[in-house]
Amino acid sequence: MGFIKKKIALWWAFNHCKQQEKWKNRPIEIQNIWFQKLIKTAENTHFGKEYNFSQIQTIKDYQEQVPVFDYEKLRLYIDKIKEGEKDVLWPGKPLYLAKTSGTTSGIKYIPITKDSMPFHIEGAKSALFHYINKRKNSDFVNGKMIFLQGSPKLDDIHGIKVGRLSGISAHFVPKYLQSNRLPSWKTNCMEDWEAKIDCIIDETIHQNMTLISGIPPWLVMYYEKLIEKSGKNIIQTFPNLQLLVTGGVNYKPYEEKMEELIGRKIDIVQTYPASEGFIAFQDDVDTNELLLMLNHGIFYEFIPMEEIHKKQPKRLTIEEIELNKDYSIVLTTNAGLWSYQIGDTVRFVNKKPFKIIVSGRTQHYTSAFGEHVISYEVEGALKEISEKNHILIQEFTLAPEVNPSQGLPYHEWFIEFERVPDNIHAFSLELDKALRKRNTYYDDLISGGILRPLKISVVRKNGFNDYMKEIGKLGGQNKLPRLSNDRKIADVLEKYLKKP
Numbered sequence: 237m238g239f240i241k242k243k244i245a246l247w248w249a250f251n252h253c254k255q256q257e258k259w260k261n262r263p264i265e266i267q268n269i270w271f272q273k274l275i276k277t278a279e280n281t282h283f284g285k286e287y288n289f290s291q292i293q294t295i296k297d298y299q300e301q302v303p304v305f306d307y308e309k310l311r312l313y314i315d316k317i318k319e320g321e322k323d324v325l326w327p328g329k330p331l332y333l334a335k336t337s338g339t340t341s342g343i344k345y346i347p348i349t350k351d352s353m354p355f356h357i358e359g360a361k362s363a364l365f366h367y368i369n370k371r372k373n374s375d376f377v378n379g380k381m382i383f384l385q386g387s388p389k390l391d392d393i394h395g396i397k398v399g400r401l402s403g404i405s406a407h408f409v410p411k412y413l414q415s416n417r418l419p420s421w422k423t424n425c426m427e428d429w430e431a432k433i434d435c436i437i438d439e440t441i442h443q444n445m446t447l448i449s450g451i452p453p454w455l456v457m458y459y460e461k462l463i464e465k466s467g468k469n470i471i472q473t474f475p476n477l478q479l480l481v482t483g484g485v486n487y488k489p490y491e492e493k494m495e496e497l498i499g500r501k502i503d504i505v506q507t508y509p510a511s512e513g514f515i516a517f518q519d520d521v522d523t524n525e526l527l528l529m530l531n532h533g534i535f536y537e538f539i540p541m542e543e544i545h546k547k548q549p550k551r552l553t554i555e556e557i558e559l560n561k562d563y564s565i566v567l568t569t570n571a572g573l574w575s576y577q578i579g580d581t582v583r584f585v586n587k588k589p590f591k592i593i594v595s596g597r598t599q600h601y602t603s604a605f606g607e608h609v610i611s612y613e614v615e616g617a618l619k620e621i622s623e624k625n626h627i628l629i630q631e632f633t634l635a636p637e638v639n640p641s642q643g644l645p646y647h648e649w650f651i652e653f654e655r656v657p658d659n660i661h662a663f664s665l666e667l668d669k670a671l672r673k674r675n676t677y678y679d680d681l682i683s684g685g686i687l688r689p690l691k692i693s694v695v696r697k698n699g700f701n702d703y704m705k706e707i708g709k710l711g712g713q714n715k716l717p718r719l720s721n722d723r724k725i726a727d728v729l730e731k732y733l734k735k736p
Contacts, residue, residue: 245374249365256362259531260589264555271295271535274568277351281323283313283574299551304539304566304575307344314345320394325572326351333393334401334511346511348404352571355532356401357408359514360507366519366527367479367505376478379446382418382436383409384454387425401511418443429454429710437462445474451484451715452494453631457701459497469499483507485715486594488524489615493628493654508594512578513569516592525591530554533570538563541581541608551575559584562595562610581610602647602719604636605687607678609647609671611718617670618651625663628654631700633718635726637691644688650729652695664692699732 259266275292278284287302303309316324318333330347348356368374386400388407397404406424409417419436426432433454441462448455459470466473480494480502487494487506495501508516508526513534516526528536536554541562543549557563562581568574582592596611603609614634622629630652637648649667657663668689672679681687704710706728717725 241377242374245368245377246372249368249374252362252365253369256366260527263530263590264553266531267535267554268295270531270533271298271568274535274570277570278326278572281325281327281572282316282321283325283572287574295553299537299575302575304549304551304577305573306577306579310573310576314347317347317396318345318393325574326570329394330396330571332390332404333396333398334404335398336401336511344511345398346401347571347573348401348511349571352513352533352569353408355529355534355570356405356509356514359509359517359529359532360405362529363481363505363507363517363519366517367503367521370519370521371503373478375476376446377416379416379476379478380418380440380443381416381447382440382445382449384436384448384450384458385424387427388421389425401509418445430705433458433461437465441466441473443474444476446476447479447481448474448477449481452482452487452490453485453716455480455482456490456493456497456630459494463497470497471499471502477502479503479505481505481507483509486611486615488619489629489632491619492623493630496628496654508592510578510580512567512573512576513571515565515567524593525585526593528554528590528592530590535568537566537568537575538582539566539577554590557584559587562612583612596719597717602634602636602721604638604721605645605681607675607681609675609678609719613671613674614718617667617674620670621663621666624666625657627657627663630654630697631695631716633700633716633720633725633729634690635720635723637723637726644685646688647690648726649690649692650695650726650733651692652697652700656694656734660692660694664690667692693729694734695729695732696734699729699734703729703732 275289275298279289292298292301313324317330322329325347326349330349331353332348333345334348336344336346385402385406388403390397390399390403392398419439423432423435423439426435436458462473463469471477482504483506487504503521505521506518506526514529514532516528519527537551538557539549539551541564544564551566560583562583564577565580565582567576567578579597580594581596583595585591585593601608601610618629618632632649632651634647634649636645638645640646672682682689700716701710704716
């Protein structure tokens with residue numbers, strides 16, 4: 237039976253990838269088709285009537301008539317949906333409202349419709365099929381698979397189910413994988429993350445685990461507790477483990493730590509799922525580039541970083557983007573989101589097909605002094621210097637110190653090390669130099685005597701987990717911001733610093 241299952245998976249993967257080539261080879265045409273389809277479908281919704289969709293013929297018309305939205309601007313329509321109104325942003329009612337944490341809006345409710353939900357599932361399935369087809373390996377389908385995710389228990393608002401995206405997705409695991417899937421439904425429904433991890437360990441420690449999926453910080457937490465209980469590294473506990481599937485945050489900063497915990501290199505498939513849509517995935521396991529999903533219910537626009545704070549920013553289509561530039565990604569979707577700025581920045585690294593890396597967040601950057609340092613730069617600098625010095629990083633974040641008690645202002649990096657460098661001052665100078673190489677504005681501020689080199693504050697073991705627990709965001713899909721423009725996070729972290 238196992239042999240047959242593997243053969244069927246290989247056949248499915250081959251045919252799926254062959255089908256995907258059709259849209260990969262005509263990306264601009266496909267995007268134009270989706271644009272027209274989305275506008276036509278929503279013509280008679282409240283939003284469509286308000287913005288005269290019936291008069292929209294071209295993308296230029298659309299950009300002139302429909303402004304860029306963020307959640308605050310869309311909240312009025314979302315509130316109507318929550319009150320039970322139909323045909324607000326998309327025909328009918330959404331099937332789900334995905335709850336997600338906003339940086340400025342508190343809890344956000346993102347609609348998922350009967351038209352958009354299949355693309356969330358198809359995106360995840362496509363990522364696995366591309367891996368199987370690339371490696372010609374489907375052995376993992378016969379083992380146990382774990383998905384570290386939010387609770388699948390859903391609330392109800394006027395007939396619309398409400399929950400975390402990962403919890404909603406748990407209801408759509410294919411039948412042929414249900415018998416392989418862990419943890420149990422009861423454990424998955426637990427809200428206390430630490431207790432849930434303990435139960436997951438009890439359920440998995442003696443299983444033949446072949447695939448593990450989750451966001452990197454919570455995979456690390458699971459692995460560390462598993463090692464503590466078993467006294468073995470992960471590959472000794474799960475000798476047939478073949479594949480990790482990650483998403484939510486950049487995997488690179490966690491790569492070395494993961495390899496140490498696992499005990500050897502293992503194949504990684506990175507995905508870019510969001511409540512707003514399944515945007516991209518790593519279709520080639522040998523690169524870190526993510527294939528942009530251009531035929532999955534989304535029409536894309538891209539705002540150059542220098543335009544994002546303008547009242548009427550320039551909005552580029554896939555045809556107009558340039559390689560190696562950072563853009564704020566804007567989605568128009570079959571869930572009824574219209575020119576919706578999700579807050580992520582992406583950088584194109586290929587056009588044939590269109591591939592991206594996620595470079596940061598539009599609201600997660602440090603620019604207290606005009607430097608506009610982004611996640612991609614700080615993660616790259618830290619990875620370079622930690623690898624050079626054979627230092628493992630558990631977690632980090634940084635914030636500006638604008639008014640120090642003495643001396644020039646500076647960037648303060650809060651870092652939880654696996655092992656603290658012998659010479660933390662030398663490490664910080666190397667890190668500062670690496671960041672200056674990546675950001676010319678920061679370099680100018682240092683060389684011009686406006687800022688002094690960065691300072692590292694060492695966070696004690698498990699300090700970041702304790703911080704997330706304190707603010708009620710330990711576990712699930714919650715992520716620690718890498719960068720801030722104020723001291724809100726930094727001030728709380730002071731209590732979690734390693735004592736001299």
